[in-house]
Amino acid sequence: MSHSALETGNRQKLQKNDQIRIRKDIRSLTQDELDHLINAWIFVQNNEPDPDTLPDNPNTVSFFNIAGFHGEPFRGAGYSSSQWWGGYCNHGNVLFPTWHRAYLLCLENALQQYDKTVSIALPYWNEIDTDGNNPIPKIFLQKTYVFKNGKEVPNPLYSYKLASAIRDRLLPIPDADYSKYKGYNTVRYPFSGLVGTPDVATTDAHNSLMQELNTLKDGTTDSLLQSNVYNWLRATVINDQGVTVGGSTADNYIRSLFAPNYTVFSNTTSAEKWNDDRFDDSSAGGLGTADDAVMPLERPHNAVHLAVGGFEVPGIPSRSYIPDANGDMGENDTASFDPIFFFHHCFIDLVFWAWQTKHNQDTQLDLMEFYPGTNSVDSQGPTPGITGNTWLNLETPLNPFPRNSNASSALLVFLLPEVYVDANQCHRM
Template sequence: MVSVRQSRGVLPTILTLIVLLQGVLATHGHQHVHRSNIKEIEERENILQKRATIAITGIKGSVYPRQEIRTLAKNADQWNLYLLGMQSFQAVAQSDPLSYYQIAGIHGRPYVAWDGVPGVNQGGYCPHVSTLFWPWHRPYLALFEQVWYSHVQSVVNSFPASQRSRWANAAATLRMPYWDWAMAPPSGQSSVPTLIRDQTVTVTTPSGQQTIKNPLYSYTFNPVSNDLGGFPYNTWTTTLRRPVDGSASSTRSNNNMFASIMDQNRVSLRDRVYNLFVTSAQFVQVSTEASGSGTGNPSSHDSFEGTHDNIHVISGGESGGHMYYLDYSAFDPVFWLHHTNVDRQMAMWQVLQPSTYVGTGQLTQSNFQWNAGQVKNAYTPLKPFHKDTAGNFFTSMDIKSTSVLGYVYPETQSGASASSVRAAVNSLYGPGSSSSKRDVHIAVPYEGRPLRVGDHEYLLNVNCLKHGLGGPFTIYAFLGNVSSDYTTWPTAPNLVGSNGVLGAYSPMNTSNVQIEGCIPLTTALQGKVASGELAGLDTYSVSAYLKKNLSWRVVKAGGVVVPPDQVPGLHMNVASCPIIPAESFDEFPTWVGYPQVMANVTAGMPAGTPYIPTGGSPSSPYTPGGTGTPYSPYTPNHGSPYNPSNPADEPGYCEVDTTIEYVDMNGNFLYAEKN
C-alpha cells in the first residue's frame, strides 16, 4: 500500500502547456516545424525546470563504478575528463543554482534556500549528528555528480569531431572518484595523494596540452563576500587546508602538514573502519555519532560519522581551514572525495547488514529546514533534494541502493555478496591485509600483525558534548611522554591516534549533543610488544602498561590547549574484548561478547571516568585475567524515543513501497529487490 503526503508546485501545469504547444505544432503541419523552434522550446523547458524544480537523477544510463582516485588517475583519458569537468564546473557563475558555489552552499553557508525549499533557521541543510546524517548525503553527492558530468559531456563535445569518439568512449563509464584515506598507499607515497596536493596539473584540451590550476587543490570564490561570514572567510579568495596563518586575509594552504598528519593517523583510522565492519550493530549505531535517549542510538559505539569527522578536522586544521567547519567544508574539493568514500563505506556495510536501515530518531540540533527535537525516519523528505520535477523529495528508502542513482563501487558491483565484501574489507583494512604484511617491525606508526588465538581488542572510548567547546576540537592519545608544544602532537612518533570532534561554527550548534568516538589501541600495543617495551598482550600486562603510559590532550580552534577535565561532558575509558581469529579470508574475526571497561586504567586521570548514559548504570571494574562472559559497559535504554512530533506531519513526507530491478551492463534483468 502506498501512502503519499506531498506538496506540488506549478511545474506540472507549465510542462503540460509546453507539451500541448508541441502537440499543436505537430498537428498543424509537422513539415513546417523548424528544428530551431523545437530547440528553443526544449531550452525554455529546461529553464523552467531549473527555475521550478531541479530533478536529481544521478548519471542516467547504465550503472558504472566510482573508482578510487589513484585508480581513476591510471586511466589517462578519464582522469583528463574528470579534471576538465571539475574546472568547468567551478567556473560557473555563483548566481547559478547549478554552480559549484551554490551546490556546495547547500551544506552550510551562505544559509540561503536552494531549489525553492524554504528555511526556518540560520544554518546549512545538512542534518549531522542524527539518524539522517548518512542518507542525506547520498542524493547530495548524486546532485554534484550529475552536474559535474554535464560539464564532462560539454568538454567532450568541445573536442574536434575527429577526436570526439575517443573522449565520448572515456566518458561513457566515468563516475566521480573517492579518496580511500584508510587504505595503505602505494609504497613510498603519502596517504594524501599528490593528485589532491599539486597546485597545477597538465591536461589535454581541444587546443592541445595546457597547464591549469588543479581543481582538486582548491576552489576559487568569485567573488568572495560577507555571505561566508566574518573575517577571514569573507577575505580568503580560495579554499585553504591547514592555513599557515589562519588569522591573515592572505595566506596559503599547508598540504604537506595535512599529508604528514594523515600518514600518522592512517593506521588508527584503518583500525576504526575495520572494527565498524567487524562488530555487529544496528544501522543507526554505525551511521551516526549521536547517542542517548531519543536519538535512536541507545548504546555506545563508534560510527562512520565519527571517522568522517576526523578527516574534516585533520584536513582543515586548528588554524581554521575550510574543512574544519561544517559551514565551509563543502567548498573544498577534498570534501567531495571524502564524502564519496564515506558513502562507499556505508554501501559496503549495507551488503553485510541488509536487514537493518534508517530507523526513527530525534534531531539533535536545528538546521536550515528543521528544528531540534523533531522526529525523523526512513520516509522523511531529504530536503532540498527533489527526485522529480513534480516537487517530490527523495527519502532514505528511495536511495537505499546506489544503483538507482547510476553508480556502484568496486566492492558493491553486480554479484557482490557478504562474502566478497568481507574479503575486500580484510584485504584493505584488516590485520591480515597487505599493509600489515610488510616488514615494518620498527616502523612508525606500527602497521600491525595478523590476529592470533588469545588476542584481545583494546579500545580507548571517547564520549563528550559535540559543541562543548563552541567549535571543533581534537583529542590526541599517546603512549609515553608528551611534548609541551601542541604543534608536535599530530605527528608525534608516540601518537596512537586522534578523535576529531566536528563542532560547527554556526548559530545553530548550541545544543548539548552527546556523541561517541573511539581510538583503537591494539595495533600500537602490538608495536610495543614487537619493540620489547611491553611484555605481552594479555590483559594484566596491558592494564599495567596503559596505567603508566597512556595519556591524552585536547586542542580546539586557534590552537588553544584545553585541559581534558575542562572539556564539557568528556569521558575517557579503556575497554577490552577477547577475539577469535577468522578461519578464512572471507570471514571476520569474532568479538566475544561486549568490550569490558578496564576502569582501573583511567581511574584518577583527567576525564578518566566511564560515561554513563541517562537511564544506564555503571559497569563493575574489569578484573585483568578474569573469566566469564564479557558484559556491556552499561545497560542500554532500548525504549522508544521521545516523540515531540509525528514524522508524517512534515510536508513532503512520502511512505512508498518500492521495487528495484537490477540489470547487467547490457540491460539484462538480474533480480529484483523490494524495499
Template structure:
C-alpha cells in the same frame, strides 16, 4: 544504466600507465562546474554551499527562535549517511553537465588504501593522498591549467554573521581554499596579514609533505605500544581513524552505525542499564577525524613524526561552514558513501534500513531545521532537502537512498571490500571499564576541536593517550541550532585488560589496585586564538587526580535503581570524568 565509481587512486594509476582519459574527464568536469557563476544551480560554489555557508535565512519561519538552524546538512543524527549520499549523487549529476562528460563518475578517495593489514607500524605510505589532489597545476588538452582538485577560488564572498564579534570566518570573492598546514583566516585585516606571513613559510612541496604526514598519522596512530613486560600484548587500538573505519563495519544496527549521537548514547545505556561495556563505533566518527586532519589539527605519529604543532594551521575542511568548498570534501564523502555501502553489503541491508525511532539521534532538534518542525521524528520518509528527484518536485527521502544500484551507480575495488573480510574484521575488544568524558560544550569552543584524554597509573608513569575524539563543529555555534541542541560533546573510552594492566601494573588485581589510582589529563585541542594582548591562546589542558564521589542510588529510566558510578569533582566549566561499569576495577564499596 549503472556506472562504476572507481577510487581516485585507480584513476591516478591508469593515468600514470598511459590511460589518461578517465582522470582527464573527471578533471575536465570539475573545471567546468568551478567555472560556472555562483548562482548557477550546477556551480561548484552553489553545491559546496549546501553543506554550510551560506545559511538560508529566507526559509526561516516568522516565529523562529535563536535555535533555528539555517543550513541543510545533517550531522549527529540518523540521516547523516543518507543525506550525504543524496548530496554526492547531486554533485555527480552536476559533473555530467560538462560537455563530453555525460558518463563521468565521482571517484572516491580510498583513505585506507595501503593501510589495511600493514605488517608493521613503521611502514608508512609516501602518498596517502594521490598527487592529483595535491599538485597546483594539471596538464589537460595540451595546456597547463590551475588544478581544480587542488583548491577553489570563491566566485562570491561568504559572510560569517557572528553577532558582536569581528567576522573571523568571512571569505572574500577570490579567496582560495587551503589545507593543513596552511591558514585560511582572512576575516579581518590583521588576520589577512598574519595568514600571509604564515602561509609564506611553506613551499608547495613542504605543504604536500606535511599534509600527507598528518593525515597518515590520524589514520594509523593508536595508543603507543608500551609493553609492561616482554611479550605482553599491547592495548587495543580504539583511537586511530583506521581502527574506527574497521570497527564501524562491525556495528550491528543502522541507527548506531549512522551517527555519533546514537553511538555514544548506546554505549552509555548499555553501561548504566545492563552494566555491560562495549566499544561501539559509527561511520560519522572517523569521518570527523579526516575533516580535522585536513583542516588543521595535527597528530603526532607513533614514530615521532609531526612532533610539533603548527599553531596557525586552519584549513577549510576543519569547519562545517567552509568544508564543502574544498574539492577534496567530495572525494572524502564519496569514500564515506563507499564505506556505507560496504556496511550494507555485510549486514544484508541493501534493500531496507531500519531506524530506531526511540533513539536520541532520531529526532529533529529543538528550534527546527529548515522545513522540519522541532521534535519531529526522523524516519526513512523524512525529506532530504535540497535534493529533488529528477523530473519531480519532491525531495528524495532516505528510502530512495538505500540501494545505490537503483540510483545508477556502484563501486569499483576498494580497500574495505567485503571479500577482504578475513583481514578487515576489527579485533574484538573485551571491555573491562568505560570512561566517560563529558561536560564539554560546543558553544564554549569556536570551531572544531579534539577531546584528547591521557592517563597515567602505578604501572605507567608516562602519560599515554587513551582517548581521541574529533568534534566537527561550527565556528559560530550560536547560529546553528543543530549544534546548539547537541551542545555537549562526549568522549566514551573503552579500556581493555591490556590497557588496565599497562596503567595499573600486571598484578593490579592481586595488589587490589583499582581505576581510582589512574590519573587523567583531558586536553581540549581547539583552534589557536590571538588574545587581546596578541598572545597565542592554545588548547586547554585539565588535570585530574580523581577523588570519587560516594555512590548514591538514582532512578534508572524504567530500570531498577542502580548505584551511580563515581564522578570526579572538577571545577566549574571543566570536563567531567566518570567510570561507568560497576565491577572489580572499582573499589569494593563501589561495585554493587
C-alpha cells in the same frame, strides 16, 4: 585490495545500463579518465551562480551553489540564530549518511552536464589503503594539471576560488568568523582560512610563515599535511601540547562496519547513547571494554575533516600539531567548498554501502524510533524547512533534493573491486 572487511556483502551483478556510473579509487584512474574528470570539474567551477535562478535549485551546475547546500551561505532561521543550522547538511543524526549520499549524486549530475555522452562518477579517496606515508593522492596537491595533450591548467581539485562572497552573521563560536571574500581560495592544513575581520591579521601572519617554509624547501607544507593526515589515519595523534588525543582513524572505519544497527552506525549522537547505556566508566565492573563500544561512521569521518583542515578555537582542546591551522575542511561552515570534501565523502558513502551489504540492509534501513539522533534538534539543530522537535525517519525530506529525483534513479558501481551499489535501491528519497 587488502581491506577484506570492505569487500563483504551481497554483491549485485548489474545489467548493462546507460545510467551506470562507476566510482573508482582515484589513484586507479587512467590518464583519459582523469582528463575527463578535471574538465568536468573546471566546467562546474566556472559556472558562476545565476542571479536569476534560485540558489537552492538542486539541478544547478554551479559549484558555488552546490557547495553552498552543505553549510554557508546560511539561510532561513539559521542565518542569524545559532539555535538553527543554516545549511541543509545533516550531522549528529540518522540522516547523516543518506543526506550526503544524495549530495554526492547532485554533484555527479552537475559534472555529467559537461559531456552528456560520457558517463562520469566521482572517484573516492581511499583512506584505508594509503601510499606509504602519503595518504592524500598527489592529484589533490598539484597546483596545476597537465592533460594528455600537454595542455596545463590550474588544478580544480587543489583549491576553489569563491565566485561570490560569504557573510557569517551567526558567529556561534567566540573569535571564529567564517566570512569569506569573493575570490578567496580554499586552504588546507597547515594554512588558515579564517579571514573574517577579527582573525585576518593572525591568519595573514600565520600563512606568511607557512609560505616561508615552502621558500626554504619546496613542498614543506604538503609534507606537513601528509604527515598530519597519516597520523590521524594510521598512528596516534599528539597535539601541540604533547597530549595524546586519538588513535587510528583507519581502524575506526573498519570498526564501524560491526555496528549492530543502522541507527548507531549512522551518527555520533545515537552511538554515544548506545555506549552510555552499556558501559560504565566509573567502575571496573562496567558492561564491557572500549573495544566493544560501537563506532559510528560519523566519527572517523569527522577525524579526516580535522586532519585535512586543522581546527583551533579558544576553549576547545587542539588536535593539531601546528597552532592556528584552520583550513576549510576543519569546520562545517565552508568545508564543502574544498574539492577534496566530495572525494572524502565518496569514501564515506562506500563504507556506508559496505555496512548495508554486510548487514543485509541494501534495500531498506531499520531505525530505532524516538532514539537520540532521530530528532531535528539533536546535535547541529534543525535544517531549513524542518521544524524543531521533528522526529526524523527515512521518509524525512533530504532537502533541497526532491523525492524521486534523477539522482535517485542512477546506478552506481563501486570498484573495490566488484563491490556493487544500486542507488535506486539504496536511496529513500
